[in-house]
Amino acid sequence: MNRKSVLVSISVGLLLVIFVTVNTFVIHRVLAGEKKLETVSVKKETFEDLHSYEGLLVPQDEEVVYYEKSKGDISAFLVSEGEEVSVGTALFEYEAENDVNVSDLKAEENKVETEIDVLDDQLDDLSSQASTIQLNSELNEEERIQLLLGIDEQIRETEYKKRLAELEGKELDRKIQEAESSDVEREVESSLKGIVAELNRTPENGEAVAKVLSNELAVQGSVSELDLPLLSVDQEVTIKAPAYPGQSLTGRITLIENRPYTIEEGTSYFNFTVLMEGTNEMKEGTHVMIEVPLHQNVDAPVVPEESIIMKDDKSYVVVVEKDKLELRTIETGRSKENAVEVISGLNVEENVLKRPREEFTELLSENKENDPETKG
Numbered sequence: 001m002n003r004k005s006v007l008v009s010i011s012v013g014l015l016l017v018i019f020v021t022v023n024t025f026v027i028h029r030v031l032a033g034e035k036k037l038e039t040v041s042v043k044k045e046t047f048e049d050l051h052s053y054e055g056l057l058v059p060q061d062e063e064v065v066y067y068e069k070s071k072g073d074i075s076a077f078l079v080s081e082g083e084e085v086s087v088g089t090a091l092f093e094y095e096a097e098n099d100v101n102v103s104d105l106k107a108e109e110n111k112v113e114t115e116i117d118v119l120d121d122q123l124d125d126l127s128s129q130a131s132t133i134q135l136n137s138e139l140n141e142e143e144r145i146q147l148l149l150g151i152d153e154q155i156r157e158t159e160y161k162k163r164l165a166e167l168e169g170k171e172l173d174r175k176i177q178e179a180e181s182s183d184v185e186r187e188v189e190s191s192l193k194g195i196v197a198e199l200n201r202t203p204e205n206g207e208a209v210a211k212v213l214s215n216e217l218a219v220q221g222s223v224s225e226l227d228l229p230l231l232s233v234d235q236e237v238t239i240k241a242p243a244y245p246g247q248s249l250t251g252r253i254t255l256i257e258n259r260p261y262t263i264e265e266g267t268s269y270f271n272f273t274v275l276m277e278g279t280n281e282m283k284e285g286t287h288v289m290i291e292v293p294l295h296q297n298v299d300a301p302v303v304p305e306e307s308i309i310m311k312d313d314k315s316y317v318v319v320v321e322k323d324k325l326e327l328r329t330i331e332t333g334r335s336k337e338n339a340v341e342v343i344s345g346l347n348v349e350e351n352v353l354k355r356p357r358e359e360f361t362e363l364l365s366e367n368k369e370n371d372p373e374t375k376g
Contacts, residue, residue, distance in 0.1 A: 059213035069205035
């Protein structure tokens with residue numbers, strides 16, 4: 001290498017050192033100014049996109065009971081339309097093939113029980129007579145034996161009558177229980193607590209006889225095939241009704257039907273069901289809006305818009321950590337009342353400059369470009 005080349009290399013090196021030194025000095029001046037400015041702590045917010053669907057409050061469950069001709073004709077309706085019923089309430093009953101009068105059976109049973117009581121009294125009286133004969137000293141042995149044999153014969157006859165009466169009583173009791181059981185089996189009961197909505201008093205075989213609607217309400221919503229993939233069972237939703245301003249309820253999707261209930265202009269629509277949590281004043285038939293949160297980012301870091309420096313389609317913040325300042329690239333998302341969602345590059349509770357200077361970004365960019373480590 002000749003002397004001229006050496007001088008050129010030395011000159012370039014000195015210029016580079018002078019350039020870096022000057023820029024570093026300027027950067028430190030800017031940093032010193034920044035350190036006097038206000039900082040803010042990175043807070044957290046939940047961001048979500050809301051999709052709304054129309055819905056209607058309907059009974060949560062319904063029970064429809066159908067007529068079975070094989071069980072016979074309906075002999076009586078035991079409830080009326082609009083009547084409130086509980087689980088186990090008899091709705092109607094079928095006519096028995098051979099009606100048995102339970103009252104007559106019970107009357108006969110009472111007569112038999114009375115007869116048994118009379119026979120018991122007779123047995124007590126015969127036993128008392130036998131004791132008297134045994135103690136009667138005026139009777140000789142032969143007379144005593146003859147009298148006792150007569151008493152024994154009467155006791156055997158009375159005990160036989162009592163056994164027959166007891167058997168008859170058991171048979172009557174069996175018939176009564178059988179008849180009462182038959183009455184219960186002929187009754188058709190409700191499995192819901194609710195209101196009798198419909199009664200068909202002249203049903204054909206297989207037709208509905210009674211419809212019971214539960215007192216508990218649910219929301220029936222409607223969704224198009226385009227939005228159907230956005231919904232899922234057990235998804236949490238919010239329910240609001242224009243008729244009840246200021247009120248909102250939380251619920252969960254419990255059912256999404258597989259078949260469309262209608263097709264309009266080439267688009268299929270499906271019903272879905274939402275069960276509401278807690279109590280509310282809303283009535284059956286109330287129209288509601290079902291808000292479904294999508295694309296949720298729970299507890300996302302957020303910073304004020306003024307804390308973000310935009311340069312060359314990139315977003316930066318100045319992170320403050322003890323006595324050091326760090327320019328950091330971040331990826332931003334949605335905004336909410338001056339709070340900007342930070343998707344990556346920043347953590348909750350870090351501190352950033354509230355109003356950073358754009359010059360800081362420019363100087364740091366120049367510094368990185370001239371940093372030997374950056375150049376590699």
